[in-house]
Amino acid sequence: xxxxxxxxxxxxxxxxxxxxxxxxxxxxxxxxxxxxxxxxxxxxxxxxxxxxxxxxxxxxxxxxxxxxxxxxxxxxxxxxxxxxxxxxxxxxxxxxxxxxxxxxxxxxxxxxxxxxxxxxxxxxxxxxxxxxxxxxxxxxxxxxxxxxxxxxxxxxxxxxxxxxxxxxxxxxxxxxxxxxxxxxxxxxxxxxxxxxxxxxxxxxxxxxxxxxxxxxxxxxxxxxxxxxxxxxxxxxxxxxxxxxxxxxxxxxxxxxxxxxxxxxxxxxxxxxxxxxxxxxxxxxxxxxxxxxxxxxxxxxxxxxxxxxxxxxxxxxxxxxxxxxxxxxxxxxxxxxxxxxxxxxxxxxxxxxxxxxxxxxxxxxxxxxxxxxxxxxxxxxxxxxxxxxxxxxxxxxxxxxxxxxxxxxxxxxxxxxxxxxxxxxxxxxxxxxxxxxxxxxxxxxxxxxxxxxxxxxxxxxxxxxxxxxxxxxxxxxxxxxxxxxxxxxxxxxxxxxxxx
Amino acid sequence: xxxxxxxxxxxxxxxxxxxxxxxxxxxxxxxxxxxxxxxxxxxxxxxxxxxxxxxxxxxxxxxxxxxxxxxxxxxxxxxxxxxxxxxxxxxxxxxxxxxxxxxxxxxxxxxxxxxxxxxxxxxxxxxxxxxxxxxxxxxxxxxxxxxxxxxxxxxxxxxxxxxxxxxxxxxxxxxxxxxxxxxxxxxxxxxxxxxxxxxxxxxxxxxxxxxxxxxxxxxxxxxxxxxxxxxxxxxxxxxxxxxxxxxxxxxxxxxxxxxxxxxxxxxxxxxxxxxxxxxxxxxxxxxxxxxxxxxxxxxxxxxxxxxxxxxxxxxxxxxxxxxxxxxxxxxxxxxxxxxxxxxxxxxxxxxxxxxxxxxxxxxxxxxxxxxxxxxxxxxxxxxxxxxxxxxxxxxxxxxxxxxxxxxxxxxxxxxxxxxxxxxxxxxxxxxxxxxxxxxxxxxxxxxxxxxxxxxxxxxxxxxxxxxxxxxxxxxxxxxxxxxxxxxxxxxxxxxxxxx
Numbered sequence: 001x002x003x004x005x006x007x008x009x010x011x012x013x014x015x016x017x018x019x020x021x022x023x024x025x026x027x028x029x030x031x032x033x034x035x036x037x038x039x040x041x042x043x044x045x046x047x048x049x050x051x052x053x054x055x056x057x058x059x060x061x062x063x064x065x066x067x068x069x070x071x072x073x074x075x076x077x078x079x080x081x082x083x084x085x086x087x088x089x090x091x092x093x094x095x096x097x098x099x100x101x102x103x104x105x106x107x108x109x110x111x112x113x114x115x116x117x118x119x120x121x122x123x124x125x126x127x128x129x130x131x132x133x134x135x136x137x138x139x140x141x142x143x144x145x146x147x148x149x150x151x152x153x154x155x156x157x158x159x160x161x162x163x164x165x166x167x168x169x170x171x172x173x174x175x176x177x178x179x180x181x182x183x184x185x186x187x188x189x190x191x192x193x194x195x196x197x198x199x200x201x202x203x204x205x206x207x208x209x210x211x212x213x214x215x216x217x218x219x220x221x222x223x224x225x226x227x228x229x230x231x232x233x234x235x236x237x238x239x240x241x242x243x244x245x246x247x248x249x250x251x252x253x254x255x256x257x258x259x260x261x262x263x264x265x266x267x268x269x270x271x272x273x274x275x276x277x278x279x280x281x282x283x284x285x286x287x288x289x290x291x292x293x294x295x296x297x298x299x300x301x302x303x304x305x306x307x308x309x310x311x312x313x314x315x316x317x318x319x320x321x322x323x324x325x326x327x328x329x330x331x332x333x334x335x336x337x338x339x340x341x342x343x344x345x346x347x348x349x350x351x352x353x354x355x356x357x358x359x360x361x362x363x364x365x366x367x368x369x370x371x372x373x374x375x376x377x378x379x380x381x382x383x384x385x386x387x388x389x390x391x392x393x394x395x396x397x398x399x400x401x402x403x404x405x406x407x408x409x410x411x412x413x414x415x416x417x418x419x420x421x422x423x424x425x426x427x428x429x430x431x432x433x434x435x436x437x438x439x440x441x442x443x444x445x446x447x448x449x450x451x452x453x454x455x456x457x458x459x460x461x462x463x464x465x466x467x468x469x470x471x472x473x474x475x476x477x478x479x480x481x482x483x484x485x486x487x488x489x490x491x492x493x494x495x496x497x498x499x
Numbered sequence: 500x501x502x503x504x505x506x507x508x509x510x511x512x513x514x515x516x517x518x519x520x521x522x523x524x525x526x527x528x529x530x531x532x533x534x535x536x537x538x539x540x541x542x543x544x545x546x547x548x549x550x551x552x553x554x555x556x557x558x559x560x561x562x563x564x565x566x567x568x569x570x571x572x573x574x575x576x577x578x579x580x581x582x583x584x585x586x587x588x589x590x591x592x593x594x595x596x597x598x599x600x601x602x603x604x605x606x607x608x609x610x611x612x613x614x615x616x617x618x619x620x621x622x623x624x625x626x627x628x629x630x631x632x633x634x635x636x637x638x639x640x641x642x643x644x645x646x647x648x649x650x651x652x653x654x655x656x657x658x659x660x661x662x663x664x665x666x667x668x669x670x671x672x673x674x675x676x677x678x679x680x681x682x683x684x685x686x687x688x689x690x691x692x693x694x695x696x697x698x699x700x701x702x703x704x705x706x707x708x709x710x711x712x713x714x715x716x717x718x719x720x721x722x723x724x725x726x727x728x729x730x731x732x733x734x735x736x737x738x739x740x741x742x743x744x745x746x747x748x749x750x751x752x753x754x755x756x757x758x759x760x761x762x763x764x765x766x767x768x769x770x771x772x773x774x775x776x777x778x779x780x781x782x783x784x785x786x787x788x789x790x791x792x793x794x795x796x797x798x799x800x801x802x803x804x805x806x807x808x809x810x811x812x813x814x815x816x817x818x819x820x821x822x823x824x825x826x827x828x829x830x831x832x833x834x835x836x837x838x839x840x841x842x843x844x845x846x847x848x849x850x851x852x853x854x855x856x857x858x859x860x861x862x863x864x865x866x867x868x869x870x871x872x873x874x875x876x877x878x879x880x881x882x883x884x885x886x887x888x889x890x891x892x893x894x895x896x897x898x899x900x901x902x903x904x905x906x907x908x909x910x911x912x913x914x915x916x917x918x919x920x921x922x923x924x925x926x927x928x929x930x931x932x933x934x935x936x937x938x939x940x941x942x943x944x945x946x947x948x949x950x951x952x953x954x955x956x957x958x959x960x961x962x963x964x965x966x967x968x969x970x971x972x973x974x975x976x977x978x979x980x981x982x983x984x985x986x987x988x989x990x991x992x993x994x995x996x997x998x
Contacts, residue, residue: 027855033893102844102854152892164810173888174935174955217813248826249817252809252850281958282814305751311663314716315781318748327747345601351751355601356526389672393651394523394532436673456673459780
């Protein structure tokens with residue numbers, strides 16, 4: 001079996017770069033800066049007709065003047081010159097390319113002709129390429145970012161394949177706030193050669209990638225897509241957003257990536273057969289991918305809600321219920337135990353609402369452990385993160401500029417968080433949190449960095465929990481339970497005994 | 500007609516405060532700090548049995564030792580002592596109170612009894628009070644914040660009434676990121692005296708409030724609620740989130756605010772009759788309230804999408820279509836005009852996708868003006884905000900520490916934004932934006948501060964536009980168009996002529 005060309009494209013030992021200069025205003029230079037300064041350890045060879053150095057690196061006059069072929073060519077020069085350059089790459093022994101430049105198949109007849117030229121040259125020299133009209137790739141773990149958006153991103157376990165370059169570039173600040181780390185992100189552009197199916201196959205095999213997020217404007221080879229996806233989804237979750245299902249969406253997609261879109265129902269069916277979760281918007285796409293990459297799956301849909309505030313607790317319970325989860329009443333003895341541990345204003349039946357108080361040990365440790373230890377409960381939704389944000393402004397407002405109490409608070413809360421983040425692994429049950437504050441709060445940052453997603457609203461945490469359960473069902477369907485489990489014999493650890 | 504007691508509660512000239520001390524660790528002190536240091540210009544009288552000053556203010560030993568009655572008492576002392584204190588307030592001539600303390604009607608029989616005691620004392624002295632079990636109020640324009648959450652908030656035009664204190668306290672950081680400004684926010688708690696209907700009537704009359712967001716766990720007086728809401732919604736939009744409609748939600752609400760919840764269908768009917776938009780989650784509740792407070796209503800549902808990136812443009816078009824908006828094809832002559840102004844890679848039929856380029860005049864001025872000037876188009880969804888965030892990191896990564904180019908970029912982009920924010924007023928049509936970067940980008944901040952909402956995802960902008968159209972229909976239904984308009988006579992400025 002032939003190696004997937006993405007193996008080299010995502011992990012090149014050397015890159016030849018066409019389209020960068022010392023002029024910081026150009027897109028090509030912006031992208032080269034990211035490669036040069038983003039942490040990538042491989043060799044980089046800029047090509048420039050006039051300059052001796054580009055961004056401090058020795059520049060080559062052209063590809064033929066190089067000693068030995070690079071693993072990968074990244075090309076950001078005007079479109080008409082690219083077939084010729086690709087020919088040079090072929091002659092020089094370069095076998096992989098990313099073609100960023102737009103103005104091909106997506107703009108009509110002349111563009112299509114030019115795109116066919118690329119394909120012909122590539123075939124002639126056995127070159128495999130990504131694009132054209134794409135934003136390139138991000139390989140989180142090795143620090144390779146060929147896109148133009150320079151914001152520092154987080155390496156992690158969500159793999160992204162997108163027909164829009166923006167979803168792997170301009171979203172980087174969004175991901176950072178969400179605490180979403182990227183394993184490999186690929187902007188597929190016009191898919192003239194390497195297509196979404198190749199990318200899917202690659203991420204299916206990639207060990208760093210624990211969940212896959214797809215942004216789709218139209219699938220060109222549905223049979224191959226289905227076959228590949230079906231191999232992946234029993235082991236690794238895939239979440240897809242498809243935007244070509246409405247009349248307006250289809251028109252937008254056609255002019256964007258030249259995709260032929262189909263009706264929503266067709267895609268619903270395709271995703272269902274493939275075991276893919278369909279997200280209806282960008283928020284859900286990345287929220288769900290994050291939870292799936294980082295948390296264990298619930299064995300059933302009985303979820304506990306633990307909160308220090310009634311409103312967000314009620315909101316989580318309501319949204320969980322709307323999305324197919326259950327918030328079962330705790331058994332009477334459990335209720336009694338919780339009642340004994342909590343203030344007299346607390347609720348203890350599920351949701352558990354400890355009401356506002358400063359007992360970190362109660363909310364981060366004692367109650368979560370008690371709850372997650374319940375055989376009846378498959379996962380926990382949590383609203384009660386409590387860090388320095390509550391006090392930063394207060395110190396300032398109060399005119400107390402000594403930072404000692406804040407330092408102490410920071411240490412105390414982080415210690416509590418460090419215990420909290422161990423719980424999913426310890427109990428093999430998922431925890432998802434919501435907090436209206438973001439990473440400006442030290443505890444939110446600590447919990448996100450510790451692998452537990454923290455969403456900005458209660459509803460988003462609840463929907464992400466529902467996505468975990470949805471994928472659990474998909475997985476269970478693919479690997480049917482053994483008969484002994486079905487009859488509820490001893491050892492049935494998936495059983496939900498109910499309240 | 501009796502004055503609404505909230506008139507004084509929201510705008511007191513003097514406050515007597517019970518429950519604050521010089522111990523920064525207590526909740527009562529946290530709340531007092533906010534009042535003292537938050538910008539409020541009225542008089543503040545802390546009551547303390549021992550201290551001579553509290554947070555630098557002269558303290559009084561008790562209410563009876565004060566010279567003249569304050570407009571408002573804010574009470575955060577233990578619950579059992581409150582009836583006695585309220586009695587003292589009554590004797591001293593104080594007629595308004597906010598009772599923050601919890602442990603009343605929401606915790607069972609003993610709490611209910613204590614709550615009745617409060618009501619009896621209040622009746623005896625004609626005291627009107629908010630709470631108990633609430634978080635107090637925020638009056639944005641006068642800088643009065645009685646809640647414990649000290650984060651600086653933005654004064655603006657969204658009025659909030661919430662059965663959860665968290666939605667007017669812990670959400671303040673969330674609001675700040677969204678650029679949502681508060682006119683008046685009220686945490687109603689157990690509604691032992693002043694209830695949601697009183698608050699609604701008050702915000703209905705409040706000039707600063709242009710839209711009202713409700714968080715509801717259960718409505719106690721549906722007939723009064725309906726009557727009051729119906730008076731408001733023809734002039735001022737109301738968005739409500741109700742969480743008691745599921746079994747789990749209802750249980751959570753009962754323990755939280757002692758509310759009796761009803762099935763979703765009942766509330767759907769009530770909201771429909773009242774002309775209230777129902778939001779299904781917190782995200783939509785505040786997104787929609789923000790758009791309704793700040794943008795003109797579309798006259799029809801024909802919306803243009805203007806973007807500098809295909810993916811987000813497609814996503815906005817698709818979600819708009821899903822939520823009942825139309826993204827009509829532009830007329831051929833309009834298409835030609837746009838084609839002539841944009842790069843050859845651009846899309847020009849609607850969505851208009853200028854693709855990534857640095858022409859600020861094109862994306863912020865020329866194209867928006869051309870589009871909003873079209874009789875066919877009722878509003879615009881915009882993805883193309885372009886500020887310093889794209890370059891901050893690049894400067895650092897490139898090792899160019901001179902900040903001159905960044906300063907120039909900041910000035911240039913802000914100048915462009917300053918023109919852009921005038922457009923909704925100029926054309927009397929709404930603009931809603933999406934950008935994955937937040938206020939860390941100077942242009943996002945400038946546009947939000949200029950009154951145009953910028954949402955973190957394309958779908959959220961599209962759904963908020965749909966909410967504007969939804970409210971426009973509610974308003975039109977209440978004030979039926981005159982027959983001449985219906986027949987499309989000259990002067991029918993609401994007509995959608997179509998492409």
